[in-house]
Amino acid sequence: MQLTFPENFWWGAATSGPQSEGRFHKPHANVFDYWYDTTPTDFHNFVGPNTASDFYHSFRADIKLMKQVGLNTVRTSIQWTRLIDDFETASLNPDGVRFYNEVIDEFITNGITPIINLHHFDLPVELYQQYGGWESKHVTDLYAKYAEQCFRLFGDRVKNWFTFNEPMVIVEGQYLHQFHYPKIVDGKKAVQVAYNLALASAKAIAKYRGLTENNDGKIGTILNLTPAYAASDEPADQEAARIAELWTNKLFLYPAILGHFPEELVELLTKDQVIWESTPEEAELIKHNTIDQLGVNYYHPFRVQRPDISPDSLMDWMPNKYFADYDLPGRVMNVDKGWEIYPQALYDIALNIRDEYHNIPWFVSENGMGVSREERYLNEQGMIDDQYRIKFMKDHLTWLHKGIEAGSNCFGYHVWTPIDCWSWANAYRNRYGLIRNDIRTQTKTIKASGHWLAETSKQNGFTI
Numbered sequence: 001m002q003l004t005f006p007e008n009f010w011w012g013a014a015t016s017g018p019q020s021e022g023r024f025h026k027p028h029a030n031v032f033d034y035w036y037d038t039t040p041t042d043f044h045n046f047v048g049p050n051t052a053s054d055f056y057h058s059f060r061a062d063i064k065l066m067k068q069v070g071l072n073t074v075r076t077s078i079q080w081t082r083l084i085d086d087f088e089t090a091s092l093n094p095d096g097v098r099f100y101n102e103v104i105d106e107f108i109t110n111g112i113t114p115i116i117n118l119h120h121f122d123l124p125v126e127l128y129q130q131y132g133g134w135e136s137k138h139v140t141d142l143y144a145k146y147a148e149q150c151f152r153l154f155g156d157r158v159k160n161w162f163t164f165n166e167p168m169v170i171v172e173g174q175y176l177h178q179f180h181y182p183k184i185v186d187g188k189k190a191v192q193v194a195y196n197l198a199l200a201s202a203k204a205i206a207k208y209r210g211l212t213e214n215n216d217g218k219i220g221t222i223l224n225l226t227p228a229y230a231a232s233d234e235p236a237d238q239e240a241a242r243i244a245e246l247w248t249n250k251l252f253l254y255p256a257i258l259g260h261f262p263e264e265l266v267e268l269l270t271k272d273q274v275i276w277e278s279t280p281e282e283a284e285l286i287k288h289n290t291i292d293q294l295g296v297n298y299y300h301p302f303r304v305q306r307p308d309i310s311p312d313s314l315m316d317w318m319p320n321k322y323f324a325d326y327d328l329p330g331r332v333m334n335v336d337k338g339w340e341i342y343p344q345a346l347y348d349i350a351l352n353i354r355d356e357y358h359n360i361p362w363f364v365s366e367n368g369m370g371v372s373r374e375e376r377y378l379n380e381q382g383m384i385d386d387q388y389r390i391k392f393m394k395d396h397l398t399w400l401h402k403g404i405e406a407g408s409n410c411f412g413y414h415v416w417t418p419i420d421c422w423s424w425a426n427a428y429r430n431r432y433g434l435i436r437n438d439i440r441t442q443t444k445t446i447k448a449s450g451h452w453l454a455e456t457s458k459q460n461g462f463t464i
């Protein structure tokens with residue numbers, strides 16, 4: 001059976017500035033640059049962001065490879081720490097402007113539509129040191145100024161903007177679960193940061209809408225959605241899933257699409273005395289600056305059960321006091337990465353967006369399979385024969401297709417990632433690319449999955 005996708009479907013892939021460019025000629029360090037400079041031992045094999053996949057120098061050749069694997073759209077991000085010289089005034093760095101202009105033009109010359117994101121975890125470290133980063137409302141204003149510069153500079157050619165990638169990862173990584181610098185555990189700050197990120201997104205959208213030129217495109221945000229599935233039908237597990245869904249998904253979906261925060265979550269955070277500081281003016285701003293389109297990063301489901309300790313236990317405030325992870329016996333796993341593989345969730349996400357979020361236009365902005373020691377799969381021709389990745393994509397696309405047939409307004413599918421790239425503290429442990437990168441030589445070669453995607457994009461579908 002042939003699965004055909006909607007006309008003009010985005011067959012694409014996503015990366016980010018800090019993960020691909022390398023630090024060359026950047027006027028500032030972001031929090032990851034600083035973390036690596038101060039604690040390189042926190043990074044897999046001590047590999048940091050200095051070179052990444054060298055996109056700064058090799059973007060023309062890289063984009064040609066992206067073309068060869070059939071991508072009609074590619075997402076990357078602008079680095080605040082590259083484009084801007086003075087964060088307070090958002091004055092421009094000439095080399096940063098030149099670089100992003102050339103990258104955008106090169107994509108367009110190659111027939112690839114550039115999709116531009118403005119923030120991929122890469123807060124300038126000075127703003128953390130001076131103001132506490134996203135804990136500060138002033139930083140949300142500085143971010144909006146930077147965003148406006150991007151719209152003015154590149155909006156004549158970039159028609160699809162995204163304000164943030166996975167704001168929840170900033171909240172959890174930096175303020176709850178200690179996997180990103182500064183590795184704080186502080187529930188109250190985490191909640192304020194979540195609010196401030198939603199506010200910052202709305203402020204950037206307001207800037208976009210306020211421009212008289214270059215605002216004829218679309219703007220959205222990118223959320224990592226992990227549907228919460230209860231371990232059983234028992235009320236305690238169902239309640240755990242309800243709260244997990246509120247925290248992990250609705251916290252950002254609601255303000256971005258519906259223009260307000262979920263009331264049940266606000267009540268819970270108020271009862272727990274960790275609710276954010278907000279003003280009626282900010283509520284108005286959020287209400288009037290919702291997104292045009294949504295990006296959904298989906299990797300794995302979130303299976304939850306009732307917590308094994310009481311919420312009244314003595315502990316720092318953590319959302320997880322209301323739910324605990326659940327390992328479904330017999331689940332399909334990517335053991336390398338430690339994530340369950342559950343393609344059907346894309347169908348559930350599709351229907352949820354259709355039914356609960358006005359059927360807003362959306363696309364899968366990241367989906368992919370991270371595999372370690374991928375040289376295991378080099379064949380005699382020197383190609384990574386990643387049949388597991390092809391299967392992963394096919395399975396997810398099959399469920400996505402069912403969601404589209406059921407009326408969900410999905411217009412694209414982006415793989416993480418075009419070329420193996422540097423991934424924060426995991427560095428190059430997990431390879432996700434359609435194109436292999438030998439990081440010792442920066443030699444880039446197409447994997448079997450890249451050839452498969454080229455054909456799929458050409459056919460606008462595939463046979464199952």
Ligand code: BG6
Pocket residue numbers: 016019165166224297337366370416422423424426430
């Ligand atoms: C996504 C992020 O959530 O996961 C990417 O947006 C990241 O930036 C990707 O690289 C894969 O992460 P990891 O840790 O498996 O390499």
